[in-house]
Every structure is written in C-alpha cells, then in structure tokens.
Amino acid sequence: MAGVSTPAMAAAVNAGGGLGGIALGAGDADAAARMIAETRERTERPFNVNLFVHAPPMPDPVREAAWCEALRPAFAAFEAQPPDTLRTIYRSFAQDDAMLALLVEVKPAVVGFHFGLPDGTRVAALKKAGCLLLASVTSLAEAQAAERAGIDMLVAQGYEAGGHRGVFDPHAADDRLGTLALTRLLAMRTRVPVIAAGGIMDGAGVAAALALGAVAAQLGTAFIACPESAADAAYRAALMGEGAALTVMTRAISGRPARCLPNRFTLLGETLTAAVPDYPIAYDAGKALNAAAKVRGEGGYGAQWAGQGAPLARALPAADLVRAIAAEMRG
Numbered sequence: 001m002a003g004v005s006t007p008a009m010a011a012a013v014n015a016g017g018g019l020g021g022i023a024l025g026a027g028d029a030d031a032a033a034r035m036i037a038e039t040r041e042r043t044e045r046p047f048n049v050n051l052f053v054h055a056p057p058m059p060d061p062v063r064e065a066a067w068c069e070a071l072r073p074a075f076a077a078f079e080a081q082p083p084d085t086l087r088t089i090y091r092s093f094a095q096d097d098a099m100l101a102l103l104v105e106v107k108p109a110v111v112g113f114h115f116g117l118p119d120g121t122r123v124a125a126l127k128k129a130g131c132l133l134l135a136s137v138t139s140l141a142e143a144q145a146a147e148r149a150g151i152d153m154l155v156a157q158g159y160e161a162g163g164h165r166g167v168f169d170p171h172a173a174d175d176r177l178g179t180l181a182l183t184r185l186l187a188m189r190t191r192v193p194v195i196a197a198g199g200i201m202d203g204a205g206v207a208a209a210l211a212l213g214a215v216a217a218q219l220g221t222a223f224i225a226c227p228e229s230a231a232d233a234a235y236r237a238a239l240m241g242e243g244a245a246l247t248v249m250t251r252a253i254s255g256r257p258a259r260c261l262p263n264r265f266t267l268l269g270e271t272l273t274a275a276v277p278d279y280p281i282a283y284d285a286g287k288a289l290n291a292a293a294k295v296r297g298e299g300g301y302g303a304q305w306a307g308q309g310a311p312l313a314r315a316l317p318a319a320d321l322v323r324a325i326a327a328e329m330r331g
C-alpha cells in the first residue's frame with residue numbers, strides 16, 4: 001500500500017503470521033533499496049515487494065494546463081496556485097532498469113505487480129533470481145495474460161477493493177467484477193493459485209475467500225488504522241467516521257480509478273468537467289493540492305484510499321490484527 005504501508009508494518013504482519021508487504025512503486029531504486037534493507041532488519045521472514053507496471057503516460061500539455069486551471073479555485077481557497085507544469089512522478093517498472101537491477105541483486109522472495117505486467121525479459125530475470133511473482137488482475141482476460149506471462153500467483157482484485165484499481169488499461173471497458181465472482185471465476189478458469197483481494201476485513205472474509213477456491217487473501221484497508229501505518233490523522237479520522245460506508249471510485253486524484261473515502265477531493269472530482277491527465281501526471285497536481293490544503297489545516301484533500309469494508313477497520317497493532325483474523329477463522 002503505497003503511502004500507507006511501512007517496513008514496520010510489513011514486519012509486524014510477518015510477526016503475526018501473515019506475509020507483509022512494502023510498496024516500491026512510488027519511489028526510485030535507491031528508495032527501494034533502503035526500504036528493503038530496513039524491512040530485512042526488522043524481519044527475517046519473506047515479504048512481498050510491490051511495483052507499479054502502468055503503461056507510461058502520454059504527456060499532453062494542453063490537457064494538463066486545463067486540468068490545473070480547473071483546480072485553480074481549489075488551490076486559491078488555500079492561498080496557493082496550481083503547479084505551472086505537471087510531472088510524471090512515478091516511473092513504471094516497465095521502464096525502470098535500475099529497479100530491475102536492484103531486485104535481481106537483492107532477490108526479494110515475493111515481487112508483486114499492479115496495473116499491468118512486465119515484459120518477458122523482466123519476468124525471466126526475476127524468476128532466475130528466485131522471486132515468486134504476483135500480479136493484480138481484475139478480469140479473466142487480465143488473469144489469462146498474467147498466466148501466459150509466467151506469473152506464479154494471481155491477486156484477484158474485486159471492485160470493492162480500496163486504492164487503485166489494478167486494471168491494465170484504465171481507458172478500456174471495465175466489467176467491475178466483485179471479489180466473490182472474480183475469485184471463483186479465476187479459481188475455476190486458470191491454473192495458477194489465486195489470492196482474493198477486496199472488501200476482506202476479518203476471519204469470516206478470509207474463510208469465504210478460501211471457500212471460493214483462493215489459496216490466500218490480501219487485505220489492505222484492514223491495516224490502514226494500525227499504528228504502524230503511515231496514514232495521517234485526517235485519514236484515520238475519515239476511516240473511523242461515517243463516510244467509511246460510502247467509499248467512491250474516483251480518477252480525479254491520480255488519473256486512474258481508485259476507491260477512496262468520501263472527502264473534499266472526491267467531491268471536487270464530481271464537479272470537474274475537464275479531462276483528467278494520465279496517471280501519474282494528474283497525481284502531481286493532486287499531491288500539490290493536498291499539500292497546500294494541509295498547510296492550512298485542511299486534511300480532506302488526501303488520497304484517502306479505502307475499500308468497501310472500511311467500516312470494519314480496527315485500530316489494532318498489525319501483528320495483533322493478523323492473530324485476531326486467524327483466530328476468527330478458527331471460529
């Protein structure tokens with residue numbers, strides 16, 4: 001969970017008996033090296049490192065300028081101005097040779113991909129390094145592409161899921177399959193093990209995923225309120241508030257559809273008619289608006305991602321939460 005997961009949280013999840021994860025997609029290879037080293041200092045057990053494999057964006061200065069203009073009144077409310085130009089703030093793993101070289105060198109046990117699949121050379125290099133490869137998929141077609149690419153396990157991400165939807169092409173038609181249907185479909189129609197993700201918050205949810213034929217469940221939202229998470233106070237308050245039951249899918253914050261707690265930014269997104277720039281170019285403006293708002297004490301412009309299970313979030317230490325979920329599964 002980029003922006004939320006931390007080495008401390010990954011290690012705590014491991015200590016509780018789960019498989020912790022860290023997100024490398026929002027930084028470069030140097031940041032990734034530091035994060036992997038810190039996580040290894042905190043846990044001897046394997047953990048998952050996650051990368052963004054989005055199609056590189058198409059910069060469009062006219063569209064980006066229009067988007068910044070559309071955001072200008074929101075910036076003005078905090079006596080700030082939108083950026084003059086927007087940058088591509090994250091490099092896709094598809095183009096990041098330094099990241100590949102790092103991973104081949106440090107050999108993480110598990111490497112997961114979001115938003116797409118790396119090319120055959122990258123897959124082969126990581127497999128040769130002994131990494132187990134995961135990919136988020138949202139449809140049978142994406143799952144079959146992942147299977148053909150040699151991915152070892154599929155993360156079946158349902159529409160309920162918090163955060164960015166892992167769709168490979170954000171402009172293609174989206175069938176918006178829920179976790180239940182998608183997990184069962186992939187368990188029946190693919191030969192690779194399936195990990196269910198989306199709306200799973202407790203032992204009953206994990207047990208349901210296993211009953212559908214998944215070998216495991218991946219939980220995100222359940223861990224946002226843990227003390228080890230990097231979520232700020234406004235995010236935690238929103239997660240524990242009444243809006244948690246009303247999560248919305250929005251492109252306005254980052255340029256890709258993502259499920260978010262309802263806040264000032266999702267509300268603004270519903271009023272804007274300008275075309276949203278490609279991910280992650282739009283995210284440069286989104287992060288700038290959040291920073292300007294936070295300086296003035298307004299926390300409602302953050303990327304407060306959360307899934308439909310958000311009202312069931314528990315503010316427990318991550319290791320205790322994993323143990324509680326395991327106990328709930330035992331009944």
Ligand SMILES: Cc1cc2nc3c(=O)[nH]c(=O)nc-3n(C[C@H](O)[C@H](O)[C@H](O)COP(=O)(O)O)c2cc1C
Binds near residue numbers: 001112197
């Ligand atoms: C705050 C947050 C950040 C996320 N960041 C990532 C990420 O960096 N990479 C990724 O593959 N998935 C990310 N996801 C999606 C999760 O992998 C997973 O699909 C989702 O959390 C499952 O649904 P749930 O949130 O209802 O448990 C994120 C989810 C949340 C809630």
